Amino acid sequence: MNKKNLWLSGPYLVWIVGFILLPLVTIFYYGFTTAQGGFTFANIINAVTDSANLKAIGLTVLLAALATAICLLLGYPLALCLSRIGLKWQKAVIFLFILPMWMNFMLQMVAINVILEDNGIINTILTALGLEKVHIANTFGAILIGMVYDYFPFMLLPLYNTVSRLDGDLINASKDLGAGPLRTFFKITFPLSLPGLVSGATMVFIPAISDFAIAEMLGGGKIMLVGNIVEMSFTKGQYYQGSGLAILLMAFVIISSLITGEDGENEGGAMLP
Amino acid sequence: MEKEKLIELVGVSKSYDGENVLKNLDLYIRDNEFITLLGPSGCGKTTTLRIIGGFVTPDTGRVIFEGKDITALPPNKRQLNTVFQKYALFPHMNVFENIAFGLRIQGVSEQEIKRRVSEMLEMVGLSGFEKRAVTQMSGGQQQRIAIARALVNKPRVLLLDEPLGALDFKMRQDMQYELKNIHKQAGITFIYVTHDQEEALTLSDTIAVMNQGIIQQIGTPEDIYNEPKNAFVADFIGDSNIIDGVMLHDYLVNIRGVDFPCVDAGFRREEPVDVVIRPEDVILTTPEKGQLQGVVTSLTFKGVHYEMDVEACGYEWLVHSTKMEPVGSHVGICVDPENIQIMHKPRSVDEEAAGVDE
The missing domain is CATH 3.40.50.300 (P-loop containing nucleotide triphosphate hydrolases)
Structure with missing residues (x-):
């Protein structure tokens, strides 16, 4: 590009500085200073020693891991099936699964609540069938369902992209060399779909670990995840504690994306079919 | 065997x-x-x-x-x-x-x-x-x-x-x-x-x-x-001249007005046939000695041999030879009887695919 035209990137630079760099600097400033303005690690240490925080961290990691596992268990067989049907059907099913992504987030959450509520759709059906009601709304389970619902396409798409691009002759070659269907799956199909699997897991786990909105909407404020504590700290004006936790969360996100980043690189880019 | x-x-x-x-x-x-x-x-x-x-x-x-x-x-x-x-x-x-x-x-x-x-x-x-x-x-x-x-x-x-x-x-x-x-x-x-x-x-x-x-x-x-069985095989395996002909009687085929002795028999009299001649089986000679007379229209050096197109009797004959004749020269064409392959014409596209050949 011509040097004279560099100013065209100006608006973008303003955006980066204003909405990404400045907030980061602010968070790091508060995270490593005391209320008096001195340097300290206390906020970070507090983030991992406070019992309420510890409980929230445990819960958050558990939720994110469970959501990732469920998405994987649902998504992998689906991706395998999809790769074996006609291309037209593949596109149709994929479209169906990403359709909710285009819907407003609040709307999705409100809808899930309507389904799960004590007097919601599920319980109405259960009652009509003469069965006992279940209490899901505002529980750990409700948040888990919400996360799986919201993040599932992020698992499915990279998986589908990898699996559907597997050369059919690799499977044929394995059979040709004497491997039965099971052995072919574990020796060829599964190892070769690992990049998509890792990429999908990253794309579910990372947003799930930093989530607070789903927990707030579906947990009824009763279940505190790390994200919720951060949010609460800031709304209460406890910038120092909040920043400490936020930095911790950021470390989690960066570490998990580093662990999986190498393999995931290729697949994450090709999100849409 | x-x-x-x-x-x-x-x-x-x-x-x-x-x-x-x-x-x-x-x-x-x-x-x-x-x-x-x-x-x-x-x-x-x-x-x-x-x-x-x-x-x-x-x-x-x-x-x-x-x-x-x-x-x-x-x-x-x-x-x-x-x-x-x-x-x-x-x-x-x-x-x-x-x-x-x-x-x-x-x-x-x-x-x-x-x-x-x-x-x-x-x-x-x-x-x-x-x-x-x-x-x-x-x-x-x-x-x-x-x-x-x-x-x-x-x-x-x-x-x-x-x-x-x-x-x-x-x-x-x-x-x-x-x-x-x-x-x-x-x-x-x-x-x-x-x-x-x-x-x-x-x-x-x-x-x-x-x-x-x-x-x-x-x-x-x-x-x-x-011995290609039909025109498809002849055409697909190597280069070929595939020319319309008429079988006059056993061992004699008429190609564009000129009679050629051949080694094939068992066709109907006056049956239209495909005549297949390999380019290396076309012998170029002087116009007087040739069964057919023609003019060289193109010449390409192919390494082992020369490839020539010879216009004769309204057909462009593909000729491979180690001796070259310059473009424009008048030549005679000869083909040995055993190098002429006679094939039934397919009666329809389906038959062409099936390669029907009694």
Whole structure:
């Protein structure tokens, strides 16, 4: 590009500085200073020693891991099936699964609540069938369902992209060399779909670990995840504690994306079919 | 000479989306022979190979291996191995693991695996490459690994699906010789699929020329080249002059007003026929001595020979000769009777495909 035209990137630079760099600097400033303005690690240490925080961290990691596992268990067989049907059907099913992504987030959450509520759709059906009601709304389970619902396409798409691009002759070659269907799956199909699997897991786990909105909407404020504590700290004006936790969360996100980043690189880019 | 029939296809048909790819195909393959299925793309040669390999199930018909019906047997239970078109090497395994794959499944001991893999690598000239990633190897090397991976299992039959298609010209020629050697060494049956007639002529003991799902002619390379059964085979195998003619009576054909003695008989009187003459069988001489007179319209140097177009009797004759005649010169054309092939004209497009030829 011509040097004279560099100013065209100006608006973008303003955006980066204003909405990404400045907030980061602010968070790091508060995270490593005391209320008096001195340097300290206390906020970070507090983030991992406070019992309420510890409980929230445990819960958050558990939720994110469970959501990732469920998405994987649902998504992998689906991706395998999809790769074996006609291309037209593949596109149709994929479209169906990403359709909710285009819907407003609040709307999705409100809808899930309507389904799960004590007097919601599920319980109405259960009652009509003469069965006992279940209490899901505002529980750990409700948040888990919400996360799986919201993040599932992020698992499915990279998986589908990898699996559907597997050369059919690799499977044929394995059979040709004497491997039965099971052995072919574990020796060829599964190892070769690992990049998509890792990429999908990253794309579910990372947003799930930093989530607070789903927990707030579906947990009824009763279940505190790390994200919720951060949010609460800031709304209460406890910038120092909040920043400490936020930095911790950021470390989690960066570490998990580093662990999986190498393999995931290729697949994450090709999100849409 | 009649060797044991190792594989037999009986009445095999296959269609995809209503399109008949194979039409009631019968074919048998003898033990230890190098047979090539040759034809243009879409002729059904690859489908035939895949049916033998077990990757495609025929709609009708049977596949028989040593007298046993294996039509319903999955590929992993068949005593044959395949070299795939794009090699289909496992990208997540190194050279050693790729070749060892089949042996590991058979439960061969680790020591035996090591011995047999290095034996194979030696045969394909890649000793010392065990630890290499297959993705970092050249096309020719990948090709050899694919062959080694198949042969290490000591199959009765090796299926090769256009294995040289992705290689450059020089490499292809080298690999042709190697394949022939490997066939001799391994002492097993090779079933080879290609659209390259030269490759087929060089490598095969038997060639089956296919078009539109039907075997047009099957025979030795010499048979196919010298005695093509119909115009399609003649045209597909090497260059040919295919000229309209009329059979006057036995042993005499009229080509564009000029009578040529020939060695074919059994046609109706005055029957319109296709006359096939190989370009190297057209003899150029002086106009007075020629059966036909013509003018050279183009001249190309081809290395071993010159290629000339000669306009005579309203037909552009393709001529290969080691002696050149300059463009514009008047020449005479002669053809020896035994070099003139007479063929029935197909009466319809379907018949042309079927290559009907009594």
